[in-house]
Amino acid sequence: MQEKARAVLDPVHYDYYAGGAGEEVVLAENEAAFRRFALLPRVLRGSENRDLGVDLPGGHARVPVLVAPTAFHRLAHPEGELATARAAAAAGTVLVSGMASTTRISEVTAAARAAEEAASVWFQLYLQPDEDVTECLVRRAEQAGCTALVVTADSPVLGRHRRDAEHGFHDLPAGLAAENMRDLPGTAHGGVRDIAMSPSMSWDHLARLRELTTLPLWLKGVLHPDDARLAVVHGIDGIMVSNHGGRQSDLVPAAVEALPAVCDAVSLPVVLDGGVRRGGDVAIALALGAEAVGIGRPVLWGLAADGQAGVRRVLDVLRDELDHVLALCGGRSLTDLTRDVVVTRGCGRCGQ
Template sequence: MNGTMGGVAAEPWTLREVEAAARARLDPVHYDYFAGGAGDEVTVRANEAAFARLGLLPRVLRGAGPADPAITLLGRPAALPVVIAPTAFHRLADPEGERATARAAAAAGTVMIVSMASTVAVEDVAAAAPGARLWFQLYLQPDADFTVRLARRAARAGCEALVVTADSPVFGRRERDLRNGFHDLPGHLRCENLRDDPGEGPGEGTGGERDDDRGGPVRPIVMDPRLSWADLDRLRAATGLPIVLKGVTHPADARLALEHGVAAIMVSNHGGRQLDTVPAAIDLLPDVAAATGGAVPVLLDGGVRRGTDVLKALALGATAVAVGRPVLWGLAAGGEAGVARVLALLRAEVEQALTLCGCASPAGLTPDLVRRTC
């Protein structure tokens, strides 16, 4: 990146520096929306702190040669074991929003998970980054027909998989947002995926709709505690897309997910934004990974801030990790170049850590390379 980012040198050397630059640029209310979590934010802090309690035990003189961080994910190659987690409202961070994020992801050769609450329509995200690997995140909606229409729309846009967030029967209590009175997007922004798809025909309106000069109603995202595994089955049958189940924290749910035909599992506590005091994602990973028996890829989402964090997760059973807030910090600090910098920093750190651990690739990482230090 050229120039400066919020008073910080244009080439930040850590994700912490990227976050500092982002905080200097963002509206404080919007920074709190991105950074905050539920309740006392115990889980938000735990996600990062738990990595510091794990050490890496490197092997020596293994003749591994230069490290290659590439992996295979859902049958296709990815240049590094880091994907972009689904996060809402990217245009709060940069006018290009999700378009800029997708271009950076494509250049880095990794997957971007487009949020249901994207401020750029999934079709426009795909058009902005030809060749990008896109997955699409959604919440199962009580209007099952709308859920299917949205999933099919994402498939037509080129999304390879659906990432179904399962940990949100209700919205978490995010007290920073309550104090700030942040309840909705500014008037010039919309969640563009929540318009009824004109390619499928308009759906019935629901409460909370809004219209703007682009036309078409915007639905609210509806959380419903009555939704169940049967709803997931109906979505899978109706679309045929691979389903990544996000928000799994209990090994019993991992086993149920296999019974219901998911293609991958994402261990996630929603970045601490739903139920506070859920343990750190990295602490939950080994039991969930063991419950799958290697039948499907397991991803980890939550607290990754260093390449060494990536290695710890992979050694403990993850195929890849997802990063959310660091991508938003990069976007706010420097747009597309800021996101590219975040991914480049993580790639460089992963390559160096792999080499120092005596591994030629992520496949060489094993649980014996991780030791709890406290």
């Protein structure tokens, strides 16, 4: 799918999606780290049918592979987020719709519910320095029928992307905009605000968000177990272990390497986001303690390659591969993927 996407995308837009921060060390490590783990199967425990479903704060997914938030889907395909929403809903999984979407959230949720009445759509949010803007975005997500909010916390400043700098890519083409940022407080009618990143964001801002809404709150961008513990104190309902797909700092661990310590620190549901490219990667993440994973770039490659059908194909491949791996491990359900079935290649020790 990635090669098909590369063939049809504007090279500037391909590099925007594909690129990472700095020298792209973390970008590569997110995928490579999975290869350092192996699964130790159990035998003679099989079942003809395996349950891949998972219940999360904010909705049920028939497969533990969520569509992670990514920006500007209409760069990949004319139908953009609408095609992604329909594919995720039809596959029975959760769509986390990005704040930097080229389609407004009300239209995204409508498309998802038209494809599957019970579809779960979550809204990804960057806390804004202007709290009136944050509140307006929250109310829009609630009115659109979103069933959870995902606060991305790893972006006090934007990452530095060499590829974008080389291309001079800073603005969307004419006719495209971050539609969720239109008609917000402080803008003229029809105006679009920039998404503000601010180093001043703190746990106090998260506490005020918790007071604003009764929706389940997920905190995305957590790598340190102490931050996961603080999230519990501040009323967070779920943690997303993520390094922003390698797009922020080029000095952090691979997401899957940070996963076990976070899972051990809290009893909240944990989702791993970063580097998942195979059903086996999903199985490894679940065995290390995650409830589910999120995928970003693979969705964009499917969308660019073949629109809604391409996204659905990506999700179906991961579901089928996960089911196959679970069968080979002697599992009946996802709960059979436990820490004791993960080993580190070359030493045979448990992946913890």
